[in-house]
Amino acid sequence: MARSFLSEGVSPSARALDGVVLDSGSAVRVHHDPVYAFARTPAPGRVVALVSGGGAGHEPMHASFVGQGGLDAACPGEIFTSPHNRQIHAAGARVALPGGVLHLVKNYTGDRINFAIAAERLRAEGHRVTELLIDDDLGSDGSDVGRRGTGATVVVEKILGAAADTGLGLDALADLGGRVVANSRSLAVANGAHTAPGGDGGPAFDLPAGQLEYGVGIHGEAGSDTFAQPALDALVGRMVERLLTALPTAPAGYLLLVNGLGGVSNLELLHVLAAASDQLAARGVRLRSAHSGTWASALDMRGFSLTLTALEEEWLTHWLAPHGTAGLPTPRALPEPAPAEAADDAPAAAQTPAPSAWLAELAALFADRRAAFNTLDQRTGDGDLGTNLAGGMAAAVRRARAAEPTLADDLTAVAGAFLDDVGGSSGPLFGLLFQQLAGALTVPGEATEAARLAAGLRAGLAAVSRVGGAQPGDRTLLDALHPAAFDGDAPRGHLDEAAVAAALAGAAATRDLVARRGRASYLGERVLGTPDPGAVALAGVLLALLERHDGEPKPALRADLEELTR
Known part of the structure; x- marks a missing residue:
C-alpha cells in the first residue's frame, strides 16, 4: 500500500496552513491555537467579513480562498471533519467588521452544528452574524438531511468575495449568496476511491475495475448508482442533462466549473471541460464562462464534479473580478458565438470512400x-x-x-x-x-x-x-x-x-x-x-x-x- 507524504506527528490541517501562508505570499496569516487562517490585509471597502471552513482533505478549499476578493478567514478541521466551534468563533471575532460576519456553511451535520454554536457566541458578544447554507449536490438530492455542499461552494465564495469588496452589506450579501446557491447544482462521479485517511494506505471503498460510482460525495460517500463506465461524451451528456433539468432557464447564460476530486489529471479535466461544453452547445445552452481545475478535492479520489450555475447578468462581473487569493479560480469570459452561416452557403460534403x-x-x-x-x-x-x-x-x-x-x-x-x-x-x-x-x-x-x-x-x-x-x-x-x-x-x-x-x-x-x-x-x-x-x-x-x-x-x-x- 502507498505511504502518505503527510508530515508525521502533527495535525494535517494545521501543518497545511503553513504551506498556504507560503503559497499566498503576504496575503494570509495563521493563528495556531485555535487553528484558523485569516487575511492579512482585507479589501479597504469591505464592511462584512466572510468566514468559511470545513474538513481538511478538500484543498485548496477553503484556506487558499482567503485574501482580497475571497474569504476573510477559513477554519480547517481534521481530515473530512468539521472545524470546532472554538476555531470558528475565534476566527470570526478576529476578522469581524462593522457590518457583521457572514458564515458560508456547507450542508454537513458537523459543519452546521459548529458554525451555529460559533454564531451564537459571536452574537452574544455583539456581532451581527448571518449564515448562508450551501446545498448544491444532486448526488444527495432527496436525502433526509438535504443536498450536500460541494463544488458550488467555489462559485459562491468567488462571487461573494468580489461582491463584499464593493462594500455590500450583510443582508445584501446573504441575499446574493442565497440566489447563487439556488441557481447552482453539482454532480460528481468517480472510478476510484480515495486513500483512506489514517489507515494502511488502502482504498476507502471497493469499486471493481471498469465501474463508475455516480453521484459521489467529497468525503467518499457512495453515489446514487454504480455502473460500467461509459465513454466520456455519454457520461458527461448524462450529467449535463440532469444538471440542466434541476436548474431554471437562464437567459443570461451559465457558468461551468469542472472540478477534479484529487486523482484526475489536468489533461483529463480539460477533456471533460471540452465534452461538457459540446454537450451544452448541443442543447442550445449559452455558456458565459467555463473553467477546469481542482478546487474542492477529496484527497486523491479519482473522479470529477460538474457545477453549473444559471446566471443573473450582474453576477458575471463578480465571477470575473480579479482577486488576491492563492486558490480561487481566475476565470475568463467566453466570447459570444459567431453567427452560423446560412445553409445554402455551406459546401456540399465530400464523399469519402470507405477504407479497405x-x-x-x-x-x-x-x-x-x-x-x-x-x-x-x-x-x-x-x-x-x-x-x-x-x-x-x-x-x-x-x-x-x-x-x-x-x-x-x-x-x-x-x-x-x-x-x-x-x-x-x-x-x-x-x-x-x-x-x-x-x-x-x-x-x-x-x-x-x-x-x-x-x-x-x-x-x-x-x-x-x-x-x-x-x-x-x-x-x-x-x-x-x-x-x-x-x-x-x-x-x-x-x-x-x-x-x-x-x-x-x-x-x-x-x-x-x-x-x-x-x-x-x-x-x-x-x-x-x-x-x-x-x-x-x-x-x-x-x-x-x-x-x-x-x-x-x-x-x-x-x-x-x-x-x-x-
Whole structure:
C-alpha cells in the first residue's frame, strides 16, 4: 500500500496552513491555537467579513480562498471533519467588521452544528452574524438531511468575495449568496476511491475495475448508482442533462466549473471541460464562462464534479473580478458565438470512400490491443505505445481515399498517418517503415508482391537505423525487423511465414536484452523478462501484412503474438 507524504506527528490541517501562508505570499496569516487562517490585509471597502471552513482533505478549499476578493478567514478541521466551534468563533471575532460576519456553511451535520454554536457566541458578544447554507449536490438530492455542499461552494465564495469588496452589506450579501446557491447544482462521479485517511494506505471503498460510482460525495460517500463506465461524451451528456433539468432557464447564460476530486489529471479535466461544453452547445445552452481545475478535492479520489450555475447578468462581473487569493479560480469570459452561416452557403460534403477491409481490420486489431500494448509499455517505458499505435491506425483509416485501394494505397495512408499524426519516437519510425514498404510496392518491374515487401523491409530497416541510430541488439523494434528482413546475413527474398516467425522470435528474445536506446535505457536491468513493446508491435504488423498477402489467418503465429502481449 502507498505511504502518505503527510508530515508525521502533527495535525494535517494545521501543518497545511503553513504551506498556504507560503503559497499566498503576504496575503494570509495563521493563528495556531485555535487553528484558523485569516487575511492579512482585507479589501479597504469591505464592511462584512466572510468566514468559511470545513474538513481538511478538500484543498485548496477553503484556506487558499482567503485574501482580497475571497474569504476573510477559513477554519480547517481534521481530515473530512468539521472545524470546532472554538476555531470558528475565534476566527470570526478576529476578522469581524462593522457590518457583521457572514458564515458560508456547507450542508454537513458537523459543519452546521459548529458554525451555529460559533454564531451564537459571536452574537452574544455583539456581532451581527448571518449564515448562508450551501446545498448544491444532486448526488444527495432527496436525502433526509438535504443536498450536500460541494463544488458550488467555489462559485459562491468567488462571487461573494468580489461582491463584499464593493462594500455590500450583510443582508445584501446573504441575499446574493442565497440566489447563487439556488441557481447552482453539482454532480460528481468517480472510478476510484480515495486513500483512506489514517489507515494502511488502502482504498476507502471497493469499486471493481471498469465501474463508475455516480453521484459521489467529497468525503467518499457512495453515489446514487454504480455502473460500467461509459465513454466520456455519454457520461458527461448524462450529467449535463440532469444538471440542466434541476436548474431554471437562464437567459443570461451559465457558468461551468469542472472540478477534479484529487486523482484526475489536468489533461483529463480539460477533456471533460471540452465534452461538457459540446454537450451544452448541443442543447442550445449559452455558456458565459467555463473553467477546469481542482478546487474542492477529496484527497486523491479519482473522479470529477460538474457545477453549473444559471446566471443573473450582474453576477458575471463578480465571477470575473480579479482577486488576491492563492486558490480561487481566475476565470475568463467566453466570447459570444459567431453567427452560423446560412445553409445554402455551406459546401456540399465530400464523399469519402470507405477504407479497405484489411485496413479497417488492422485498425480494429490495434484498437483491441491498445490496453495490452500500453500495459507492456508501462513495464519498460511510459505506457503510451498502445494508444499511439491505435491512434495512428485510426488516423490511417480517416486518410484512406482510393476508391479501390491496393495494398500500396493502404500502406501509404498508414505511413502518412504515423509520420504526420503520431508523436513520440515509435510512431514516426513506424511511419518510415510503412513509407518504404509502400514505395517498394510501386517500383516498376516484375517482382512478386512478397518479394517487393521483403525489399521494403530491408529499406525500412536501413531508414529506421539511420534516423534512430539503433542497431539490432539495442532492444528496439529493429530486433524484430532485422530477422524479418535477413536470414542471418542473407537478405530474405520474400515476406513469408518464416520471416514473420523470425520477427516474433526476435521480439521474444528482447526479454533478455538491456536497452541501449529509448526510455527503457533508463531502467537498466529492470526491463529484463519483458519483451520490447515496439518489437512486439512490429511483429504484429508483419503478421497482418502476411495474412493480407496470403489471404488466410495464421493461427500458430497469432498464438505466438498473443503470448508476447500477455
